[in-house]
Amino acid sequence: MKKDIRSFGYNELKKEMEAIGEKSFRAGQIYDWLHVKLADHFDEMTNLSLKLREKLSEEYEIFPVELVERQISKIDGTNKFLFRLYDGNMVESVLMRYRHGNSVCISSQAGCRMGCAFCASTIGGLKRNLTPSEMLGQIYHIQKITQERVANVVIMGTGEPLDNYENFVKFIHILTDEHGLNISQRNVTVSTCGIVPRIRDLAEEKFQITLALSLHGSTQEKRRQLMPVANKYDLTEVLSACDYYFEKTGRRVTFEYSLVHGVNDTDEDIRELTAILKPRNCHLNLIPVNPVKERDFVRPSRKNALNFKNKLEKSGINVTIRREMGSDIDGACGQLRRRYAEEEITTDET
Numbered sequence: 412m413k414k415d416i417r418s419f420g421y422n423e424l425k426k427e428m429e430a431i432g433e434k435s436f437r438a439g440q441i442y443d444w445l446h447v448k449l450a451d452h453f454d455e456m457t458n459l460s461l462k463l464r465e466k467l468s469e470e471y472e473i474f475p476v477e478l479v480e481r482q483i484s485k486i487d488g489t490n491k492f493l494f495r496l497y498d499g500n501m502v503e504s505v506l507m508r509y510r511h512g513n514s515v516c517i518s519s520q521a522g523c524r525m526g527c528a529f530c531a532s533t534i535g536g537l538k539r540n541l542t543p544s545e546m547l548g549q550i551y552h553i554q555k556i557t558q559e560r561v562a563n564v565v566i567m568g569t570g571e572p573l574d575n576y577e578n579f580v581k582f583i584h585i586l587t588d589e590h591g592l593n594i595s596q597r598n599v600t601v602s603t604c605g606i607v608p609r610i611r612d613l614a615e616e617k618f619q620i621t622l623a624l625s626l627h628g629s630t631q632e633k634r635r636q637l638m639p640v641a642n643k644y645d646l647t648e649v650l651s652a653c654d655y656y657f658e659k660t661g662r663r664v665t666f667e668y669s670l671v672h673g674v675n676d677t678d679e680d681i682r683e684l685t686a687i688l689k690p691r692n693c694h695l696n697l698i699p700v701n702p703v704k705e706r707d708f709v710r711p712s713r714k715n716a717l718n719f720k721n722k723l724e725k726s727g728i729n730v731t732i733r734r735e736m737g738s739d740i741d742g743a744c745g746q747l748r749r750r751y752a753e754e755e756i757t758t759d760e761t
C-alpha cells in the first residue's frame with residue numbers, strides 16, 4: 412500500500428520530502444495543501460510541478476473520506492454525515508451549530524470493542540482503528556462542504572479514542588499545529604470510557620485539551636453493570652487518573668453521566684455522585700440516555716432529569732444537562748451507521 416501522506420506531522424513530512432530529494436519548502440507547500448487548503452488529490456496542488464505531483468501520487472496517497480449521506484435537522488441545523496473510508500468501512504460525524512461557533516464530533520474507530528450497555532456504536536464490535544488522516548478527513552470534509560470554519564472538535568463519535576492512542580495523539584498534533592487548521596487545543600474535547608494507563612499517558616503529553624470521562628455509575632458496582640471496562644479498572648483508579656490529568660494540565664475534567672431511568676437516577680445516586688464530585692474541580696454533563704433500538708433503556712422524564720440536576724446543584728456541583736441536538740435526524744450516537752449496516756444486510760439477503 413502507498414504511504415499515508417496526510418498522517419505525517421509537519422516535521423515528519425519535511426524529513427519525508429528530504430528523503431525523496433525535495434527541498435524543505437516543498438514540504439511546507441504540500442502540508443499547506445493538505446491541512447489548510449484541504450486538498451483531496453495531488454492534482455489540485457497547482458504550485459507543484461507536474462513531475463513532482465506524479466512522483467507524489469506514485470508513492471503516497473491521501474485517503475480522503477467519501478461522503479455517503481448527509482442529514483440536516485430542521486429543528487436546529489445540526490448535520491449528520493456518513494463517510495466511507497477507502498476500504499469500505501463507514502464512520503459518522505456530526506456538525507453542531509452553536510452561538511460560540513461550529514462544533515464537529517468525529518469518530519476515532521470504525522466500531523468499538525468497549526461494549527457499553529446503552530451504546531449503539533459497539534453493537535457490531537470493532538472493525539478497525541482510524542488513521543490520523545481519517546480523523547482529520549471528517550473535519551476537513553465538513554469544513555469544505557459547509558464553507559464554514561470549524562471552531563471546536565469533540566472526539567465523541569464512534570470508538571474509544573484511547574484504544575487508538577498513537578493515532579489519536581498524532582491527530583491532535585496535526586489538528587492543532589499552527590501550519591494546519593490551527594484549532595486551539597482548548598477547543599478540543601476527548602471523551603473516554605476510562606482506560607486508566609492511557610489517561611495517565613495523555614496527561615504526560617501536556618496538551619491543553621479537555622478530558623471528558625464517561626462515568627455513568629456512581630459506584631464501582633453500578634458502573635460495572637453498564638460498562639465492561641470497569642471490570643478492568645476500578646472506579647478509584649479511574650478517578651485518581653482524572654486527578655492526575657488535572658494536576659498535570661490544569662484542565663478541569665468533565666464527567667459524563669447518561670441518565671437511565673430506574674438504573675442510575677435515584678436519590679442514592681445523587682448522594683454518591685456528590686461524594687465523588689464535590690471534592691473535585693470538575694464539571695458534570697448529564698445526558699438523558701438516547702434510546703437505542705437494540706437496547707431497552709429508557710430516559711427519565713424532563714422533570715426528573717431537572718430534579719436530578721437541581722439536587723446536585725444544591726450540593727454545590729457544577730452541572731449541565733446536555734442539550735439534545737438534531738433529534739429529528741438519526742440523532743443518537745452511532746445510529747446512522749447502524750441503520751446503514753442494517754440496510755446492507757437486508758439488501759445482501761434479498
Ligand code: SAH
Pocket residue numbers: 525527529530531566567568569570571572602603604605623624625626667668669698699700701702703743744
Ligand atoms: N468511547 C468514548 C466516546 C463515546 S461517545 C467514551 O466512552 O467516552 C460519547 C459519550 O456518549 C460517552 O459518554 C458515551 O458513554 C455516551 N453514550 C453512548 N451511547 C449513548 C446513548 N445511547 N445515550 C446517551 N449517551 C450515550
